[in-house]
Amino acid sequence: MDARTTRRVASRAIAHVQTRRPILLEQPAAVSPSPVAVVGAGSIGLAWAIVFAAAGHRVWLIEPDPERRRAAAGELTRRLKDLARFGLATADPRTVLAGIEITNDQANAVSGAAYVQECVPEDLDLKRRLFAQLDAQAAAGVPLVSSSSFLPASAFAAELPGRSRCLVAHPGNPPTLLRVVEVVPAPFTDPQVADACEALLHAAGMQPVRLRKEVAGFVFNRLQGAVLREAYCLVRDGVVSAAEIDRVMTAGLGLRWAVVGPFETADLNSRGGIAGHAARMGPAYARMGAERGQHDPWTPDLVAQVTAERRAALSLDDWDDRVAWRDRMLMALLRARREQERTQAP
Numbered sequence: 001m002d003a004r005t006t007r008r009v010a011s012r013a014i015a016h017v018q019t020r021r022p023i024l025l026e027q028p029a030a031v032s033p034s035p036v037a038v039v040g041a042g043s044i045g046l047a048w049a050i051v052f053a054a055a056g057h058r059v060w061l062i063e064p065d066p067e068r069r070r071a072a073a074g075e076l077t078r079r080l081k082d083l084a085r086f087g088l089a090t091a092d093p094r095t096v097l098a099g100i101e102i103t104n105d106q107a108n109a110v111s112g113a114a115y116v117q118e119c120v121p122e123d124l125d126l127k128r129r130l131f132a133q134l135d136a137q138a139a140a141g142v143p144l145v146s147s148s149s150f151l152p153a154s155a156f157a158a159e160l161p162g163r164s165r166c167l168v169a170h171p172g173n174p175p176t177l178l179r180v181v182e183v184v185p186a187p188f189t190d191p192q193v194a195d196a197c198e199a200l201l202h203a204a205g206m207q208p209v210r211l212r213k214e215v216a217g218f219v220f221n222r223l224q225g226a227v228l229r230e231a232y233c234l235v236r237d238g239v240v241s242a243a244e245i246d247r248v249m250t251a252g253l254g255l256r257w258a259v260v261g262p263f264e265t266a267d268l269n270s271r272g273g274i275a276g277h278a279a280r281m282g283p284a285y286a287r288m289g290a291e292r293g294q295h296d297p298w299t300p301d302l303v304a305q306v307t308a309e310r311r312a313a314l315s316l317d318d319w320d321d322r323v324a325w326r327d328r329m330l331m332a333l334l335r336a337r338r339e340q341e342r343t344q345a346p
Helices: 005-020 043-054 065-084 094-099 106-111 124-137 151-159 191-203 220-236 242-258 263-267 275-289 298-312 316-341
Strands: 036-039 059-062 100-103 114-120 143-144 164-171 181-183 207-210
Touching: 036 043, 036 106, 043 065, 043 094, 043 114, 043 164, 059 106, 065 094, 065 100, 094 100, 094 242, 100 106, 100 191, 106 124, 114 298, 124 143, 124 151, 124 207, 143 151, 143 191, 151 164, 164 191, 191 207, 220 242, 242 263, 242 316, 263 275, 263 298, 275 298
Parallel strands: 036 059, 036 114, 059 100, 114 143, 143 164, 181 207
Antiparallel strands: 164 181
16 A cells, blocks of 8 residues: 555545544644544553543543453542642543543444554463454554554564554553653554554653564563563572662662663763763673673674764763753652652552
8 A cells, every 4th residue: 555545544534433533522732632442441551541531532441341341430530539639630530531431342432443552461362363353343544553562563463454554552551650652663564654653642641762673572671671680680699689679779770760761871970971981881781791691792883873872962061960950850859759758658
């Protein structure tokens, strides 16, 4: 299908679903809200429903299990109350809740949606069966998007007639609080569909990161997995306990990474920036990796690539100011944490 035909089919699909669209909530500025189907009312599905409804989309939350359907309304209410309590609600909770319809009628909801977000367990056969159903039920051109944590769309959508509208949008858990989302097209995904998905997510208040290629686990879980592998090894080797690992993260690395990521951390930890950090610390990190049988050297070309990105983002002339900003952000986080600890037990 060429680009002109794709645009024509997508326009017809949007016109089709708009004729069936229920009354909408307030519209965000960038992307006009359209009906969204969220398949699965587990933790991720509930959070996605809130994200989309808060952005003004009418949401069908699809759940076949009657017990989960009964529990979902109460869980949605609790989450919305918590967001409001902490000043994080982006819309009136009552309006958000009114914009979410919980249903077991997948065919009807999906056929009336302009965007479908799948949130079922990480089971390859289940996803293959479900995406075959979604491809048959959704109007032509409607994006079919998986919340998969590890499985790329190529693993479960490659054989579908409508595979060009299938991709992954993997959020942190829960997406109401962790606003980063990895947009992962398959090699067969229409770039315009990926663009539309990214635009809709951005308009819903998410921070999309578009991956340039499919890789199992994507970025979020590969980074998380690297930390977990080393954490398990340190416990196994009798170096430290599980609780002490968690303390190092919550009082140290995790707190810092809430403000700046690992590359900016290295950049700000060494006067002269990340190039100096790599020169001084790179050999030690290489030795630690070798202890685990890992050989992924920070080659000069790789360090130069990362250095160029960091210097484009921050001139060394502004290094001292950025370090001071980082420290003030950490102070704000510590103050908020201590205030919360005084008023509420974990």
